[in-house]
Amino acid sequence: MTAVMGLLLLVVPTLYAVVWAWLRAGLPTVALPTGPPSFLEQGLGGEVPPGGGIFSAAPQFSVLLAARDEAATLPHLLAALRQQTMAPHLFEVLIADDHSADDTAALVRAAARTTPFALRLISLPPGTTGKKAALAAAEAQARAPWVVATDADCRPGPGWLAAYAALLLAQPGLHFISGPVRLTPGGAWFDGLLGLEFAGLIGVGAGCIARGRPTMCNGANLAYRRATFHEVGGYADNLGLASGDDEFLLHKIHRRYPVGVCFLAEAGAVVDTPAPATLRALLRQRVRWASKYPHYRTAAPRQLALLVVGANVSLALGLGLGSLWPALGPWAAAGWALKLGADAWLLWPTLGLLHRRSWLAWLLPLQLLYAPYAVAVGLAGQRRQGYRWKGRQVR
Numbered sequence: 001m002t003a004v005m006g007l008l009l010l011v012v013p014t015l016y017a018v019v020w021a022w023l024r025a026g027l028p029t030v031a032l033p034t035g036p037p038s039f040l041e042q043g044l045g046g047e048v049p050p051g052g053g054i055f056s057a058a059p060q061f062s063v064l065l066a067a068r069d070e071a072a073t074l075p076h077l078l079a080a081l082r083q084q085t086m087a088p089h090l091f092e093v094l095i096a097d098d099h100s101a102d103d104t105a106a107l108v109r110a111a112a113r114t115t116p117f118a119l120r121l122i123s124l125p126p127g128t129t130g131k132k133a134a135l136a137a138a139e140a141q142a143r144a145p146w147v148v149a150t151d152a153d154c155r156p157g158p159g160w161l162a163a164y165a166a167l168l169l170a171q172p173g174l175h176f177i178s179g180p181v182r183l184t185p186g187g188a189w190f191d192g193l194l195g196l197e198f199a200g201l202i203g204v205g206a207g208c209i210a211r212g213r214p215t216m217c218n219g220a221n222l223a224y225r226r227a228t229f230h231e232v233g234g235y236a237d238n239l240g241l242a243s244g245d246d247e248f249l250l251h252k253i254h255r256r257y258p259v260g261v262c263f264l265a266e267a268g269a270v271v272d273t274p275a276p277a278t279l280r281a282l283l284r285q286r287v288r289w290a291s292k293y294p295h296y297r298t299a300a301p302r303q304l305a306l307l308v309v310g311a312n313v314s315l316a317l318g319l320g321l322g323s324l325w326p327a328l329g330p331w332a333a334a335g336w337a338l339k340l341g342a343d344a345w346l347l348w349p350t351l352g353l354l355h356r357r358s359w360l361a362w363l364l365p366l367q368l369l370y371a372p373y374a375v376a377v378g379l380a381g382q383r384r385q386g387y388r389w390k391g392r393q394v395r
Helices: 002-026 074-082 104-112 131-140 160-170 191-210 226-231 247-256 279-290 299-324 326-354 357-380
Strands: 061-067 091-097 118-123 146-149 176-178 181-184 222-225 261-263 271-274 387-389 392-394
Touching: 002 191, 002 299, 002 326, 061 074, 061 131, 061 160, 074 091, 074 104, 091 104, 091 131, 104 118, 118 131, 146 160, 146 226, 176 191, 176 247, 181 191, 191 261, 191 299, 191 326, 191 357, 222 226, 222 247, 226 247, 247 261, 299 326, 299 357, 326 357
Parallel strands: 061 091, 061 146, 091 118, 176 261, 181 271
Antiparallel strands: 146 222, 176 222, 387 392
16 A cells, blocks of 8 residues: 555656656757857948848847836846947847836937937837736837847847847858746845746746757746737736736647747846735736736646646645654655656756756755745636736736
């Protein structure tokens, strides 16, 4: 009887470890070429590739972001964009103001007079609200063939846009690119735990894309071909949902172009985003993310969520049963070893890409807290009454 119960405790952790090993084997590990300096850093320099390539005299990237009451964070993002190694005439920045009550609009107008790149403010009309509406409004006025999206509180590195350009030179048939995102400390005691968990999301998302089963990406760092955005209907079928501007688009483009989606595994493409500063802010953010799960039209995200929750619940159950029946202790320990080993194996290259391998020290504490956290957030995300976000009641 003990052996049967022990084997049952190992079923889900074993499946989890197999899937994680499969994802790990698919992760891209080769850094991209830096690309011709005349195109990526100094600009065209009078030379145009045969047929024009992806470069021409017009902007080639439209950087889009939605802003609501972001006057405190936008100066840092604009400073980071001024430091881009890509020539400023090759990209433009469009900031969509979602009815901010602070000085966001005035700040952007003032900055537009001094930035070396084209900077435009897009103001949403009365009655139109939300991140997707803001991004769609900005996209409608973009001039470049490719959109690169980020958030107002993010900090891209100097080689951010150049890394996207290098990938497109190497793989011109792409339609959607997911980029790496790294959490910066928010001043809370759980910064290390949160950074490791977030790195896991990035790694799993990258592995799923590489294996042709995309599940997740992050709107703080992604790019897509504008013609493809319109081809798949943009945000039209999920405009009423506050979350999912990134993942719904990923899934739709992948259905249309299964080999046209890629993860940008390049350290220069990393975008930093601040971690929530309080536990309440963390839970609000995660509930917002979880709220979109019932609306997925592909099976892979749901299957992944069930596997993750099942593995974590299995470990918690094994810990409880092992304390009651010591004979089950070795079986429970084996389950923990399988789960933690698989996590460490998948996280190692991702943490290397993010230059944060020291975060792996938080793996065991994160595991001890994760089961109740994941279940609580998942249930809260399905509440019909929705939640508050940016001062609004949303769903």
